Amino acid sequence: MNPTVAAASVIAAALAVGLAAIGPGIGQGNASGQAVAGIARQPEAEGKIRGTLLLTLAFMESLTIYGLVISLVLLFANPFA
Amino acid sequence: MTMLDGLSILNSLPLAALEVGKHWYWEIGNLKLHGQVFLASWFVIVLLVIASLAAKPKQGQMVPGGMQNFMEYVLEFLRDLAKNQLGEKHYRQWLPFIGTLFLFIFVSNWSGALIPWKLITIPEGELAAPTNDINTTVALALLTSLAYFYAGLSKKGLGYFANYIQPIPILLPIKILEDFTKPLSLSFRLFGNILADELVVGVLVFLVPLLVPLPLMALGLFTSAIQALVFATLAGAYIHEAIESEEEEEHG
Numbered sequence A: 001m002n003p004t005v006a007a008a009s010v011i012a013a014a015l016a017v018g019l020a021a022i023g024p025g026i027g028q029g030n031a032s033g034q035a036v037a038g039i040a041r042q043p044e045a046e047g048k049i050r051g052t053l054l055l056t057l058a059f060m061e062s063l064t065i066y067g068l069v070i071s072l073v074l075l076f077a078n079p080f081a
Numbered sequence B: 001m002t003m004l005d006g007l008s009i010l011n012s013l014p015l016a017a018l019e020v021g022k023h024w025y026w027e028i029g030n031l032k033l034h035g036q037v038f039l040a041s042w043f044v045i046v047l048l049v050i051a052s053l054a055a056k057p058k059q060g061q062m063v064p065g066g067m068q069n070f071m072e073y074v075l076e077f078l079r080d081l082a083k084n085q086l087g088e089k090h091y092r093q094w095l096p097f098i099g100t101l102f103l104f105i106f107v108s109n110w111s112g113a114l115i116p117w118k119l120i121t122i123p124e125g126e127l128a129a130p131t132n133d134i135n136t137t138v139a140l141a142l143l144t145s146l147a148y149f150y151a152g153l154s155k156k157g158l159g160y161f162a163n164y165i166q167p168i169p170i171l172l173p174i175k176i177l178e179d180f181t182k183p184l185s186l187s188f189r190l191f192g193n194i195l196a197d198e199l200v201v202g203v204l205v206f207l208v209p210l211l212v213p214l215p216l217m218a219l220g221l222f223t224s225a226i227q228a229l230v231f232a233t234l235a236g237a238y239i240h241e242a243i244e245s246e247e248e249e250e251h252g
Helices: A003-041 A043-076 B002-009 B035-054 B067-114 B134-165 B169-207 B213-243
Strands: B025-028 B031-034
Touching: A003 A043, A043 B169, A043 B213, B025 B035, B031 B035, B035 B067, B035 B134, B067 B134, B067 B169, B067 B213, B134 B169, B134 B213, B169 B213
Parallel strands: none
Antiparallel strands: B025 B031
């Protein structure tokens, strides 16, 4: 592999994961905070809130996972190599 | 894998070897198949068949016990999952599909973490959860697409395509795009989560082989179970979206 392409790919891979972690991180923080507030107001709804929270967290996490997929492609299946 | 070669110097204990992008190819005609994925999925299928056969009630036994009890619990779980998504009226028809998706993905994900595949060596590549190969997840996602098209077309006939211009015709491109993004996001979510989990555990085992990866492995079991649930839930939601019509808004 051309060293310039290799270096660029590694940097791009790191940036992909790092940037993709920012948004979902904020979103997950918001969602969990709201869920905790909801449980504090209405402790008897805890089960329902927890189920919904887990599902939504999984959805938000998948956004980061897309970034991870991009970086894995750059590292292991680089189309420009 | 070439980029991670530097890491293997650190690896004095051969507990794990990461082989990303290496496959044991089976050539059938012009097709190149990933053999290790097939072996692992056949194992999962055999496991599921054995579990179903073991759930058969014993002769002359009135009260369900043991395996039968457990499998009935599983069935009830799947039934509730399908009923929540599809509503009382339609869920029975789609329960087998959604249940199969959930069980296959769930057992595949857990097999990757719980079964010591590393003890079995194959000529090339390594055995792992079938769902960490993108071909498996794409196949499952395309099956889901086929299922919701079939559901919509069989319920409404060609009138199903009226959905595409339903609120206003200007949404047509977005609705068509949706049909491509649904399988894309379904397959990438599952593939990415499972592969990421196995990679993180693999890299940690490289660096700190004992005890430290254990909590992450437990977390991996949890997230992979959630991913199976998410996949089945979304499949149900897409099918329901295809078969729902305005006059029956009774379910909630």
